[in-house]
Every structure is written in structure tokens, then in C-alpha cells.
Amino acid sequence: MGTTLKDIAKKAEVSYATVSRALNNHPDVNKNTKEKIIKLANDMNYQPNTIARSLKSKKTNTIGLVIPDITNPFYPQVARGVEEAAAVSNYNVFLCNTNWNPEREKHYVKALIQKQVDGLIMTPSSENINYLKELLDFNIEVVFLSSYIPINNYTSIVTDNTRGMEKAVDYLIKKGHKKIAYAGSHIERYANKERLNGYKKSLMKHNINIDNKYIKSVKNFYDQRGGYKLMYEFLQEFKKTELPSAIVCYNDLLALGIIQALKENNIRIPEDIAIIGFDDISFSSLSEVQLTTVSQSKYEMGKVALKTLLNKLENGSRSTKENKIVLSPKLKIRKTT
Amino acid sequence: MGTTLKDIAKKAEVSYATVSRALNNHPDVNKNTKEKIIKLANDMNYQPNTIARSLKSKKTNTIGLVIPDITNPFYPQVARGVEEAAAVSNYNVFLCNTNWNPEREKHYVKALIQKQVDGLIMTPSSENINYLKELLDFNIEVVFLSSYIPINNYTSIVTDNTRGMEKAVDYLIKKGHKKIAYAGSHIERYANKERLNGYKKSLMKHNINIDNKYIKSVKNFYDQRGGYKLMYEFLQEFKKTELPSAIVCYNDLLALGIIQALKENNIRIPEDIAIIGFDDISFSSLSEVQLTTVSQSKYEMGKVALKTLLNKLENGSRSTKENKIVLSPKLKIRKTT
DNA sequence: CTGAAAGCGCTAACAC
DNA sequence: GTGTTAGCGCTTTCAG
Numbered sequence: 001m002g003t004t005l006k007d008i009a010k011k012a013e014v015s016y017a018t019v020s021r022a023l024n025n026h027p028d029v030n031k032n033t034k035e036k037i038i039k040l041a042n043d044m045n046y047q048p049n050t051i052a053r054s055l056k057s058k059k060t061n062t063i064g065l066v067i068p069d070i071t072n073p074f075y076p077q078v079a080r081g082v083e084e085a086a087a088v089s090n091y092n093v094f095l096c097n098t099n100w101n102p103e104r105e106k107h108y109v110k111a112l113i114q115k116q117v118d119g120l121i122m123t124p125s126s127e128n129i130n131y132l133k134e135l136l137d138f139n140i141e142v143v144f145l146s147s148y149i150p151i152n153n154y155t156s157i158v159t160d161n162t163r164g165m166e167k168a169v170d171y172l173i174k175k176g177h178k179k180i181a182y183a184g185s186h187i188e189r190y191a192n193k194e195r196l197n198g199y200k201k202s203l204m205k206h207n208i209n210i211d212n213k214y215i216k217s218v219k220n221f222y223d224q225r226g227g228y229k230l231m232y233e234f235l236q237e238f239k240k241t242e243l244p245s246a247i248v249c250y251n252d253l254l255a256l257g258i259i260q261a262l263k264e265n266n267i268r269i270p271e272d273i274a275i276i277g278f279d280d281i282s283f284s285s286l287s288e289v290q291l292t293t294v295s296q297s298k299y300e301m302g303k304v305a306l307k308t309l310l311n312k313l314e315n316g317s318r319s320t321k322e323n324k325i326v327l328s329p330k331l332k333i334r335k336t337t
Numbered sequence: 338m339g340t341t342l343k344d345i346a347k348k349a350e351v352s353y354a355t356v357s358r359a360l361n362n363h364p365d366v367n368k369n370t371k372e373k374i375i376k377l378a379n380d381m382n383y384q385p386n387t388i389a390r391s392l393k394s395k396k397t398n399t400i401g402l403v404i405p406d407i408t409n410p411f412y413p414q415v416a417r418g419v420e421e422a423a424a425v426s427n428y429n430v431f432l433c434n435t436n437w438n439p440e441r442e443k444h445y446v447k448a449l450i451q452k453q454v455d456g457l458i459m460t461p462s463s464e465n466i467n468y469l470k471e472l473l474d475f476n477i478e479v480v481f482l483s484s485y486i487p488i489n490n491y492t493s494i495v496t497d498n499t500r501g502m503e504k505a506v507d508y509l510i511k512k513g514h515k516k517i518a519y520a521g522s523h524i525e526r527y528a529n530k531e532r533l534n535g536y537k538k539s540l541m542k543h544n545i546n547i548d549n550k551y552i553k554s555v556k557n558f559y560d561q562r563g564g565y566k567l568m569y570e571f572l573q574e575f576k577k578t579e580l581p582s583a584i585v586c587y588n589d590l591l592a593l594g595i596i597q598a599l600k601e602n603n604i605r606i607p608e609d610i611a612i613i614g615f616d617d618i619s620f621s622s623l624s625e626v627q628l629t630t631v632s633q634s635k636y637e638m639g640k641v642a643l644k645t646l647l648n649k650l651e652n653g654s655r656s657t658k659e660n661k662i663v664l665s666p667k668l669k670i671r672k673t674t
Numbered sequence: 675c676t677g678a679a680a681g682c683g684c685t686a687a688c689a690c
Numbered sequence: 691g692t693g694t695t696a697g698c699g700c701t702t703t704c705a706g
Contacts, residue, residue: 002450004683015693020685030691045474050451051388051397052683055698060388062452065432071417071619076407083407083434087441092448095402095432097420104424111429113339114387115399137382224623260624282408286561287597288625341699352677357701365675389699392682 003044011044012037023048054116063309064094064112066105066122067145071097072223072253073281074298078145081302082121089310091118098125100222109135119309121302123147127190141317143309145301148190148324153317157305157325161191161278164294164329165198165248166205168276171331172246173206177274180208181244183230183254184217192217192250195278199248213237214244218254227257235265245273246337252277252284252293259291259336274337278329290335297327340381348381349374360385391453400646401431401449403442403459404482409560409590410618411635412460415482418639419458426647428455435462437559446472456646458639460484464527478654480646482638485527485661490654494642494662498528498615501631501666502535502585505613508668509583510543514611518551518581520567520591522559529554529587532615536585550574551581555591564594572602582610583674589614589621589630596628596673611674615666627672634664 005023009016014033021029022037023046040046054060065082067075079095086093094112098105105125112120119141124132127147136142144156172180182199184192196215203210216233218226227249234243249255255277259269267273277284280295304325311319342360346353351370358366359374360383377383391397402419404412416432423430431449435442442462449457456478461469464484473479481493509517519536521529533552540547553570555563564586571580586592592614596606604610614621617632641662648656 006683016683017685017694018692020683021692024685028691033691047447047451049392049453049683051453052392052698053685055386055389055392055683055700056685058698060452062431069417070407070413070420073410073413073619076410076413079432080406080408080434083432084436087433087444090448092431092433092452094399094429095416095420096424096429097417099421107424110384111427114384115397115429116386116388256623256625263624282410283620283623286593286620286626287600288593289623343699353700354678354702355676357699358676361701367675370675386699389682390701392684392699393701395682 002049003041003046004049008037008040008044008046012040058116060116060118061091062094062115062117063091063306064096064108064117064120064122066096066098066108066112066120066124068098068100068123068125070095073283074251074279074296077282077298078302078305081299081304082306083302085303085306089306091306091310100125102126102131106135113140118313119143121145121305121309124149127188141309141312143305143312145305146191150323152323155308155312155320155323155325157301157308157327158191159296159301159327159329161194161329162198162201164278164296164331165195166202167198167329167331168248168278168292168294169199169202170205171333172248172274172276172337173202173208175274175337177246178208179214179244179246181214181216181234181247183227183247183249183258184215185222185226185250185254187217195248195250218250222251223253224257224260227254227259228261229257230254231258231261235261243267243273246270246275247273248276248278250278252279252281252291255291255293255336256283256289270335270337276337280332285332285334292334292337293332295330295332297329301327339386340378340383341386345374345377345381345383349377395453397453397455398428399431399452399454400428400643401433401445401454401457401459403433403435403445403449403457403461405435405437405460405462407432407434410620411588411616411633414619414635415639415642418636418641419643420639422640422643426643428643428647437462439463439468443472450477455650456480458482458642458646461486464525478646478649480642480649482642483528487660489660492645492649492657492660492662494638494645494664495528496633496638496664496666498531498666499535499538501615501633501668502532503539504535504666504668505585505615505629505631506536506539507542508670509585509611509613509674510539510545512611512674514583515545516551516581516583517545518553518571518584520564520584520586520595521552521554522563522587522591524554532587555587559588560590561594561597564591564596565598566594567591568595568598572598580604580610583613584610585613585615587615589616589618589628592628592630592673593620593626607672607674613674617669622669622671629671629674630669632667632669634666638664
């Protein structure tokens with residue numbers, strides 16, 4: 001078993017309160033005894049039991065990171081940002097993969113609350129307000145990631161989705177494209193809606209008709225598989241000459257699936273159809289892929305989320321006035337356009 | 338503040354010991370009072386403070402996952418395996434990215450110990466025995482991942498690296514390759530050594546001379562950048578005709594970097610040089626990449642690691658007799674060979 | 675079946 | 691400058 005304060009106190013022949021003080025750099029403690037205690041603590045390889053400390057202080061220096069799927073390459077970057085910033089401030093982070101499953105998510109949030117995490121950073125599996133209000137009815141501090149949840153005193157860290165997608169479409173139009181399709185994901189999700197808005201905004205700005213048959217959304221799988229299936233839907237519905245000349249995608253994973261389907265059908269990229277993704281996951285820049293995409297600052301996003309959360313923890317939830325912190329996306333032009 | 342046992346006890350007009358019993362399904366508690374208490378607990382949205390419980394029970398149902406870099410696509414899969422298996426058994430997992438930095442690693446391990454994690458799953462930043470003995474001198478249960486550490490009662494979950502690489506080289510030789518190079522990583526690491534052994538084993542088996550100039554290792558970066566630089570070294574050292582006709586790589590990331598360098602030099606894959614990776618990260622199967630590779634069961638590995646750890650926690654460190662649990666790799670033949 | 679009380683390891687008033 | 695003590699929220703003997 002681990003050494004405790006008492007063990008040290010016994011050896012040092014002082015009360016254990018003194019040991020506590022010595023080890024916590026309290027001003028009022030004799031220099032000699034302090035040194036003696038510190039030496040003893042080192043010798044005995046004393047590790048404070050932070051759980052006991054937390055019980056008293058009501059602070060665990062622990063946060064929960066609740067995300068849908070660490071396997072989507074967007075998240076590891078974010079997680080790294082969260083984690084590194086957390087380490088700097090002496091926090092540890094619980095990783096929870098909800099798998100887009102609200103039941104699992106509830107379970108996780110409960111478990112985290114019971115473990116007394118100081119706060120939560122999450123990309124919720126559902127953005128339904130009532131669901132979230134119920135889920136988070138534990139007066140716990142939460143920062144949302146990549147989801148905008150318009151509840152008072154919660155803040156969300158997001159990329160400017162609309163602007164990002166608008167830039168992408170602007171660029172396509174400048175290159176002469178007229179028939180541009182939008183391949184979306186979770187139809188009701190904030191990020192998807194915003195990106196779709198950006199798409200529409202650009203079209204309108206350029207007096208191009210918004211044609212609903214060019215707007216499609218993935219049903220079940222929010223990764224390559226989804227994009228792949230979605231592209232086949234396009235291929236079935238349209239004659240070759242009616243196919244869009246460009247497709248902007250909700251994210252890179254979808255884009256990759258779409259590209260695969262196109263290749264299988266000997267449709268050239270970008271000559272026949274140009275593709276733009278969103279996220280800029282690491283593999284989009286591979287020489288083989290070279291996907292044009294709207295880049296999100298993933299690492300930065302994680303870092304900002306963590307810092308925002310800590311700020312709230314230290315200064316109260318209203319210390320961050322913004323309900324939304326918006327990061328700027330960048331269009332990265334590569335070989336698929 | 339959260340509701341506590343006492344709050345419930347007050348309302349229920351019983352002692353809080355009774356509440357504890359009722360909520361923990363103790364046999365000896367009156368059915369009516371039990372129901373009343375459970376109802377009350379629900380109404381008051383009672384969440385047990387597991388930290389207080391842990392202080393008493395000396396068990397936190399928490400483990401630490403210490404890995405070098407969640408950003409390397411090998412790890413998210415493993416992490417998912419760990420995490421999902423953990424969830425099933427009601428454990429939570431702390432994610433720690435060491436960034437291959439032993440100092441950070443020490444810091445993390447200490448923090449985790451202080452947070453009283455029940456055990457650790459780790460891919461250590463260094464496999465030095467003395468380093469690890471010092472690091473883990475806290476009688477804490479540890480399962481190693483993808484690193485084999487020959488210390489009593491510790492167990493390691495690994496892929497059969499030697500066999501995997503051997504298969505890869507066997508296959509190349511069968512296809513007629515004679516000049517096969519090995520692109521390695523951390524020269525002193527277990528996994529690298531084993532893979533290199535597999536490479537040599539196959540060559541010897543087929544009476545092909547082992548030529549040290551065909552064995553190279555990455556220096557600083559264990560990802561694409563490393564492979565990229567390494568390939569340029571090859572290109573500088575050899576005339577075109579002397580270049581190997583195939584390269585087996587320590588992992589997919591290196592392979593990807595090598596491929597990029599080859600493309601830049603207009604060397605065709607697989608016609609001029611065939612490439613085989615190791616890991617089978619998700620992007621290796623992309624239609625653009627189609628990397629032939631030795632596939633590791635990453636998700637499985639995480640799951641097994643977690644289960645092994647729990648087994649040790651429940652039944653003692655010697656309950657897992659194997660010092661090493663070995664998973665079988667599979668050669669996935671795609672388009673780079 | 676239920677209550678009283680000790681104690682997990684630590685912090686922080688409060689005395690002296 | 692140091693010791694005593696209460697208490698964080700919970701579990702678990704021990705009595706009754």
C-alpha cells in the first residue's frame with residue numbers, strides 16, 4: 001500500500017497536520033522540520049492521495065472528454081489539443097466514445113459526474129435541447145465542441161462552418177462550376193446546417209439556382225461508407241451529363257467515400273467532377289489523396305475548449321461571455337479541384 | 338451541490354447507513370423502506386459520489402491509458418478497444434499522450450497513481466528496464482501494449498511482429514524480389530527488432546544475403562516525415578539500378594512517406610519498387626492508397642489489454658500466466674506490391 | 675431490519 | 691510553529 005501522511009508523521013515524530021503543511025508549502029512551518037519531512041516523503045516515495053484531497057476540496061482536476069468516435073481522424077487531433085492543454089494545467093482527461101449513441105452518452109455523463117469531474121468537453125451525440133438539458137441537469141460546467149448549443153452560460157467552440165463552405169463554393173464558381181452538389185451528413189445537426197447554409201449563400205450570391213436534387217445527405221454511416229453509398233445514389237438518379245460538375249462534402253471522410261465511388265465508375269477527378277471536403281484530416285494531404293478541403297484548426301479547437309472550460313471553472317460560467325467561440329477555417333486547394 | 342446520502346436520509350427519516358444499504362442492494366433492508374428510499378433518490382437525482390466510495394474501498398474503477406501519440410492512427414483504434422471494453426465493465430479511462438517524452442510519461446504515471454487508478458495500460462516511451470522499474474515502482478498493475486517488457490508478472494499484448502514481417506518478405510520473394518530493403522523505426526525498440534528479425538529470417542530461409550546497406554532506420558520522426566527523409570537517403574546512396582526492388586516498412590506511416598518520396602522522383606509503385614507497410618491503419622485501404630500491409634488487430638488488442646488488466650485486478654497479477662499475449666497479424670495484399 | 679460510529683487520507687479551522 | 695479535531699461522502703462493522 002502507499003505511504004500516507006500518517007506514516008510520514010510517525011517517522012518524523014510530528015502530527016500529520018504538520019506533514020500536510022510542510023508538503024503543501026504552507027508558510028508557517030519550521031524550516032528544519034519542513035526539510036526533514038520533505039526528505040522523508042521522498043525516501044518513502046510518498047504519493048499524495050488526490051482522491052482524499054478531492055473529497056475535501058470538491059475539486060478533482062479531472063475533466064471528461066465526450067466525443068462520438070475517436071476513430072474519426074478529426075477527433076484525435078482535437079483530443080490531443082485538449083489533452084496537452086490539460087496537462088499544462090495539471091488536469092487529467094477521461095476519454096469517452098459515445099459511438100453516436102445517446103444511451104451510452106447518458107451513461108458516460110452520469111459516470112463522469114459520479115467521478116466528480118470538474119467539467120465536461122463534449123460533442124454531444126444529439127443536439128436536441130431537451131435531451132441536453134436533461135442530460136446536463138447536474139450543474140456541471142460544459143464546453144461544447146463543434147456543436148453549437150444555445151443554452152445560457154454554455155459556450156461552444158466551433159469553426160465558422162458557413163464561411164468555410166461559402167469559401168469552398170465561391171472558389172468552385174470562380175473556376176466556372178455551375179452544377180455544384182452538396183453531400184451532407186446528420187441532416188439536423190448544427191455543423192451540417194451551417195455548412196449547407198454556406199453552400200446556399202454562395203450560390204445565391206452568384207445567382208445560381210439552388211436545386212434540391214443536388215443536395216443529399218448520408219443516412220447511417222458518417223464516414224467513407226456513407227459517402228460511397230451517397231455517390232451511388234447520385235449516379236443512379238442522374239444521367240452522366242446531368243451529374244454535378246463539383247461536389248462539396250460535409251467532411252473529408254465523406255469526400256473520400258465519394259472519390260472511391262467515382263473511381264469505380266471511371267469518373268475523373270477533377271476533370272469530370274471536382275471534390276471538396278471539410279476538416280483537413282491528416283490523410284487529405286497525402287500525395288495520393290491531395291484532397292481540396294476546408295481546413296479546421298482541430299488542435300487549436302481542443303486547446304481553446306480546454307482553456308475556456310478552465311476559465312469557467314475558475315471564474316464562473318459567465319466568465320466567458322461568448323456563447324460561441326468561432327475559429328476561422330482555411331480553404332486548402334489541392335488536386336481534387 | 339449534489340444530493341448526498343444524508344440529504345436522502347433526512348427526508349426518509351432513517352439513518353444514512355440504511356440509505357446506503359438500500360441503494361446498494363443489501364439483502365437486509367425492509368422492502369418498503371427500500372422502495373421509499375429508491376424513489377426519493379430518483380426524485381432528488383441522487384448521484385453517488387464515487388470518489389468518497391473509492392476512498393473507502395480503495396478502488397476507483399478507473400484506469401490510465403498511456404500512449405505516445407493518439408494522432409498516429411494506430412492508437413485511436415486501440416484506444417477504442419480499450420475504452421469500449423472498459424465501459425462494459427464500468428471502468429473509465431484516462432487518456433495520456435506522452436509524445437514519446439519520458440519526462441512527460443513520468444509525470445503522467447505519477448498523476449495517475451495519485452488519482453488512484455486501479456491499473457495502467459501503456460505503450461511506454463522507452464523500453465529501458467531500469468527506467469520502467471523506477472517508473473512503476475508503485476506496485477500498480479500494468480499491461481503493456483505493443484511493447485514487450487520482460488518483467489515478472491507484467492504482461493504484454495503484442496502482435497506477432499516477426500511472423501508478420503516474415504510473411505511480408507516471403508510474399509515479396511515469391512513474387513521474385515531479391516533486393517528487399519527494410520525501413521525501420523526506433524532502432525532499439527522491441528517491435529522494430531522483431532520486425533527486423535522477421536525480415537532477416539525470411540531472407541535467410543530463402544538464401545538471400547542480408548545486406549546491411551538495405552537496412553535503414555528513421556531518426557527523429559516516426560511518421561510520414563521519417564519515411565520521406567529515409568527514402569531520400571536511399572535515393573542519394575544508390576544508383577537507380579542498385580535501388581532495392583521492394584521495401585518493407587516498420588509501419589504504414591513510414592510507408593506513406595516513402596511512397597511520397599518515390600512519387601516525387603517518378604519511381605513507379607509497384608513496378609519499380611514495391612512497398613509493404615505494417616499496421617493497416619484505416620487509410621491504407623483507401624482506393625487512392627491501397628497499401629499492401631501487415632494488418633494488426635488494433636481494436637482487439639485494446640480489448641484484450643483491458644480484459645487482461647481487469648483479470649489481474651480481480652485475481653492478482655499472476656492470474657495471467659503468460660508474460661506475453663500474442664495476436665496474429667494478417668498480410669493484406671493490395672496495390673503497392 | 676436499523677442505527678451508531680469508526681475510518682478511508684487529506685485539509686483547515688482553532689487552539690496553544 | 692505545531693497539535694487537535696472536525697469533516698468531506700461513503701461503507702461497514704458492531705450493537706441492538
